[in-house]
Amino acid sequence: MNDIGAWTMIDRKAEVWAQLQTVTDPELDEPVTELDFVTRADVDADNRVHIAFRLPTYWCAANFSFLMADDMRMAVSALPWVKEVEVVLGEHMYADKINAGLAQGLSFQETFGVEADGDLDDLRRTFLVKAFQRRQAALLAHLTEAGSAPRALVALELKELTDMRLEEAGARLRTRYLERRTVIAPEIPDALAFLDADGDPLQAETLAAYVRTLRRVDVNAEFNSALCRGLLHARFDMETPFTPRRAGQDSAPPDSPV
C-alpha cells in the first residue's frame, strides 16, 4: 500500500472509531469505546469493517449485547464508503448464537426464536428515554446551581437554551441533553427546552421534586457503571494492546491492577 493509501486507511479507521463513539451501552449511557468494550475496529482493503467487542461478564444480557452490536453496525454503516460491517462478540455465553444472527443480518427475535419477547426497538426506546431523563436532570441541576430560577427554566425556549452562554461543563451537559431531547420531541426553536418524558411542560412549583425523582435514574446508571467497569477489569487483562481510540491518544492503562 502506498503512503496515500495508508493515510486513507488511518483516516477511515478514525472515522469508524468516531462512529463507534456515538454508540452507548443502553444501561450506562456511555460510549462503548469509553467503556473499553470494543477491542478491534479494522478496515480492510475492500472497505469492509471488522469490529470485535467484549462485555464485563459472560452473562451480560443477550438482548443488550445484541442491541449494542446492532447499533454499532448501523452507526458504522452510515459512513458512505463502508461496503460491509462485521461485528463479532467474544467470550459470551451466547456468543455463537449472537454472532451467527449478526452475520446473517437477523433480528434479535429471529436469532433467539419465540422466547425473545418484546422487540429491540421497544427496549432501545426505554433506555433512550432513561438517558434523556438522566441528562436532563444533570443539566437542570447544573443550571439551578448556576442561578437559574425554576420559573425561568420551565418557560425557557429551545433556541434560548441553545444560545445561552455556558461554561465548558454546562455546555457539555447541554450538548448531551440536546442529543437525547430528540427522543421525546422534535427540534422546534420556539418549543419549550425542557419537557418531561411524555412531552409535557414542567412546573416551576414542582421542579425540585421532579429533578429529585429523576436522580434515581441516575443512581441506577452509576451503579451499573461502577460495577461494569470493575467487572471488566477483573475479567480481562486491561493491558491488552488496543487500537488507539483517538489519534494521538493511546488506550489508558487501568486505574489499578487487578
Next chain:
Amino acid sequence: MYRTASGEEIFVIDGHTHFWDGSPANQKNIHGKQFIECFYAYHSNLSPPSEKWPLAKFEKYDAKTMYDDLFIHGYDDMAILQPTYLGDFYKNGFNTTERNSAMKKSHPDRFILNSAFDPRDGNKGLEELHAKCEKHHVKGVKLYTAEWRGESKGYKLTDKDSYKFLEAAQKYGIKNIHIHKGPTIIPLNKDAFDVGDVDDVATSFQDLNFIVEHCGLPRLDDFCWIATQETNVYGGLAVALPFIHTRPGYFGHVISELLFWLGPDKLLFGSDYGIWTPKWLIDKFMAFEIPASETKETGSVLTLENKKKILGLNAARIYGIDIEAQKKKIKAAGGYAHLAEAVHAPQ
C-alpha cells in the same frame, strides 16, 4: 454478636449466605466455570484488598471456614442459607438445599435453612417442595425468575404456575419469599431487573413477605416505588452493601433512598457469603453515616436503632426468631466463648 464501644450488644442475622461448590471437579461445563469466575469478579472488584481470597478457596470452602468467617471472625449470630441450584452447570448443583442442610444439621442454632422452587417444574416440583418443607421445616424460599432453562428464558411471579406454587408454599408453612432481582447472573432477554411482578403477588399474598434481594439494583427507582405501595415488600442489602467500601458516596445515596421510601423496618442485612464476609461489611456499616448532602434531601439518618433493625431485628421478626432465647441457646452451646478476647468495635 456485635458490641458497640459502649458495650451494647447487637444481634446479627445474615440474611443471605451460601455454602457452594463451584470447584472444577463439580463444574459440568464452561458455564459452570464462567459462573464461579463471574462471582469471583464481584468478590475481587468490591472487596478491600486485605479481604480478597485466592480463586481456589473461593471456588470451594469447607464448612469450618464458613462457620468461622460468619460466627467467629464475623459478627453473625445467625445466617440464612439461600440455595442456588444451577443443575445445568454443576454436577451436584451449586448450592442446594441438600448441601446446605448439612451445615444446618451441624449448627442448628446458627442457621436458618431456606429452600427454592421453580414453577416450571410443574407437579413434580410441587411434590418436591412439599417433601422439602416436611423434612426441613423451611420458612423461606429463594427464587430466580430470570433463570434460563432449555428454551425458557425465565418466568414471572404473575404466571399462573407461580401462583400455584406460592399458594402451595403458603400451605406448607413458608412465610418468606426471597426473589433475586439484581445484577443479572443468567443471560436473559426478559428484563430480570423488572420488579413489577413482585407488586402484583405482594398484593395477592398479603400473608407472605417478599424480600427483593439486591433491592432490584440497578433499578432502585422502580423498586422503591413498588416497595412503597406494598406493606409486605422488603429489601435485601446484599450486593448494595459492599459498595460501602469502593463507593461510599454511592452507598450513602442508596441507603438514604431506601430509608426514605421503605423505612428502617423493611431492610435486611446480607453478606452474600462467600462473595463477601460479614466482618468488614459490618465494621464499615456500623461506622457509616449518611452524608449530610443526602440527609438534607431525604431526611434519612442511619441511627443506631436503624442499624440494629437492619442487622437483625427485621429478619428476626419475619422469621419468628426470639432473640433472647436464641442468644441463650448459642451461649449454652459455647457459641460466644470467643467473644471475651475479640475486638468488637471498629478501631
